[in-house]
Amino acid sequence: MAAEDGFLSRAHVAIMGLGLMGGSLALALHGRCRLLTGIDPDPAALARASQIELAGHLHAHPEEMQEPADLLILAAPVGAILSLLDQLPGWHSGSPVVLDIGSTKEVVVQKMAHLPERFQPIGGHPICGKEKGGLAEADARLYQGAPFVLCPLPGSTPHACCTAKALVGAVGAQPLWLNAADHDRLLAATSHLPYLIANALAATTPEEAHPLVGPGFRSTSRVGATPPAIMTDILLTNRQNVLQALAAFRERLDLIERLLSEEQSAQLHATLSQGAEKQRRLVIPPGDPT
Numbered sequence: 203m204a205a206e207d208g209f210l211s212r213a214h215v216a217i218m219g220l221g222l223m224g225g226s227l228a229l230a231l232h233g234r235c236r237l238l239t240g241i242d243p244d245p246a247a248l249a250r251a252s253q254i255e256l257a258g259h260l261h262a263h264p265e266e267m268q269e270p271a272d273l274l275i276l277a278a279p280v281g282a283i284l285s286l287l288d289q290l291p292g293w294h295s296g297s298p299v300v301l302d303i304g305s306t307k308e309v310v311v312q313k314m315a316h317l318p319e320r321f322q323p324i325g326g327h328p329i330c331g332k333e334k335g336g337l338a339e340a341d342a343r344l345y346q347g348a349p350f351v352l353c354p355l356p357g358s359t360p361h362a363c364c365t366a367k368a369l370v371g372a373v374g375a376q377p378l379w380l381n382a383a384d385h386d387r388l389l390a391a392t393s394h395l396p397y398l399i400a401n402a403l404a405a406t407t408p409e410e411a412h413p414l415v416g417p418g419f420r421s422t423s424r425v426g427a428t429p430p431a432i433m434t435d436i437l438l439t440n441r442q443n444v445l446q447a448l449a450a451f452r453e454r455l456d457l458i459e460r461l462l463s464e465e466q467s468a469q470l471h472a473t474l475s476q477g478a479e480k481q482r483r484l485v486i487p488p489g490d491p492t
Contacts, residue, residue: 209272209361210368212236216271218264218286220247220256222332223303224277225340228256230373232342239267250337264289270296273365280304280435287313290321299362301326301369305389305432306439307353307382315355322362325353325382327389328375333427346374353382390443395451397433398444400426 215235220242240257297320314323330348350370404426461470
C-alpha cells in the first residue's frame, strides 16, 4: 500500500467531469499528486475551474492533454462515462489506471472489460453528494468519512486496486469492496428508490401547503431535487433493480393503506413500529454497538 501512496504523489491524475463530484475530488487532491488535470466540455465549468485554480491544467477535450495520465478518473454522468469508455482507446496512450465514480456499476464495468489490455480499469462509487450539482457546489470535504465503493473487474490488476484504495484514503473516504451486481441491487434500495419517493412526494404535495412546509418535509423530499438528467441515466442503467425496489415499496404501502382503510389500529401500529425499528438499525454508524 505504501508503494501506491508514493505512486499517487508522483502521478499525473486527470479528472474527466468537473461537476460536484469531480470538482470536489479535484479540491481534495490538491497537493497530493504531481500533476492534476481537469477536463470538462462545458465552458462555464472551465471558467469557474480556472477562477478557483482547481487544477494545474484545464482542457475542454481529453485529447488536448500533452502528457498521458497515470490515473484517469471518469466523474461524469453514467451515460457520458459509457461514451467516454468507447472513445478512450482512441485518444489515450500508455497504461493508466481507469477509475469511474458513476452511480451504477454493472453496465460500466461490463464496458470497462472491453478496454484494450494496456488499460487498468476498476469501478468505483463514493456514497456522498448533494442534491445540487455543479462545480459551484464542490467541497474538498465532501468525501471525508464517506464509504467509497470499489468494484474490481476480474481482470483488475493489483496496481489498479491498490491505487484506487490509495486515492480513497487520500480524500478521506473509507473503501468498501463490492461486486458490481451487489452494488447496484443495494443502491437501488438506499439511493435510487429514495430519490423516486422524494420526487413523487414533492410532485403530489399541493402548492398551497408551502407555508406549512417544515423540517420533516424538507428532509424527506430533499433528494427529490437532484437534477433529473443525472437521475434518468442512473434509473435506466439500473432499471431491473429499481423496479424490484419499487415493487417491494408499493407492497408495503398497499399494506399500510389497507390497515388504515380498515381502521385496524393495532396492526397499523405494529406495522409502523416495524418500520421505525428497521430505520434505527439501518442508520446505526458502523461499529456502534447500540
